[in-house]
Amino acid sequence: MKKRILTLGVCLALMAALIIPSTVFADSSDSTTVGGTFASATIEVTAPGAIDFETFVYGVNSGSSDTAGSVTVTANSQNATGWQVTAKDANQSTNTGKMIADTTPLTNVLTICDVLEGTYENASTGITYSDTGLGGGGDELPFFAKQDITGSDSEGTYSITIEFSGSVTVS
Numbered sequence: 751m752k753k754r755i756l757t758l759g760v761c762l763a764l765m766a767a768l769i770i771p772s773t774v775f776a777d778s779s780d781s782t783t784v785g786g787t788f789a790s791a792t793i794e795v796t797a798p799g800a801i802d803f804e805t806f807v808y809g810v811n812s813g814s815s816d817t818a819g820s821v822t823v824t825a826n827s828q829n830a831t832g833w834q835v836t837a838k839d840a841n842q843s844t845n846t847g848k849m850i851a852d853t854t855p856l857t858n859v860l861t862i863c864d865v866l867e868g869t870y871e872n873a874s875t876g877i878t879y880s881d882t883g884l885g886g887g888g889d890e891l892p893f894f895a896k897q898d899i900t901g902s903d904s905e906g907t908y909s910i911t912i913e914f915s916g917s918v919t920v921s
Contacts, residue, residue: 793833795916796822798893806899806908814866814894821879821891821914832919837862837893838876840913847874849897851906858898860910870896873910 798821801813823835839847839860847859861870864877871877879891895912 791918791920793835793916793918794822794824795835795914797912797914801893801895803897806897806903808899808901811897811899812894813896814892821893823879823881823891823916833881833916834919835879835891835914835916836876837864837879837912837914839873840911842874847872847910849908849910851904851908854904854906856897856903856908857900861896861898862912863894863896864892866892866894870894873912 803811803813821835821837823833845855848855849860850856860873862873862877863870864879873895
């Protein structure tokens with residue numbers, strides 16, 4: 751009988767050991783991951799198509815890009831507070847701002863503008879488009895050019911490369 755009581759006692763102790771820790775130490779935990787993606791402010795500038803004055807005549811020759819919205823700017827407005835695009839002669843050394851045939855420049859500088867009837871600026875210093883109220887998406891902007899031809903200009907096929915460079919403001 752003692753043996754039975756001892757066996758019964760061991761069984762009860764074993765059951766108690768298994769039951770009590772699960773209720774006494776019944777902790778629970780859970781977790782979640784918090785994350786996000788940081789996208790730096792970016793800008794994409796698409797320059798207008800070529801402007802062809804065709805055959806120059808004496809006096810002022812005017813031209814514009816193919817479409818009214820010729821400079822396309824797309825800025826990531828998530829982190830950008832504004833953008834700026836500068837258009838100017840890519841050649842900032844000899845004969846800056848002038849159309850050139852081989853090594854011969856025209857007498858007068860090319861002038862450029864972002865408004866047809868606006869103030870035309872020397873292509874060497876350029877013009878600046880800007881936006882501080884980013885609404886996202888792409889902005890299409892006009893681009894115009896004028897070239898004054900004089901009687902002292904030599905015959906030739908002249909050209910100039912206008913570079914459009916953009917930057918984004920983050921604050």
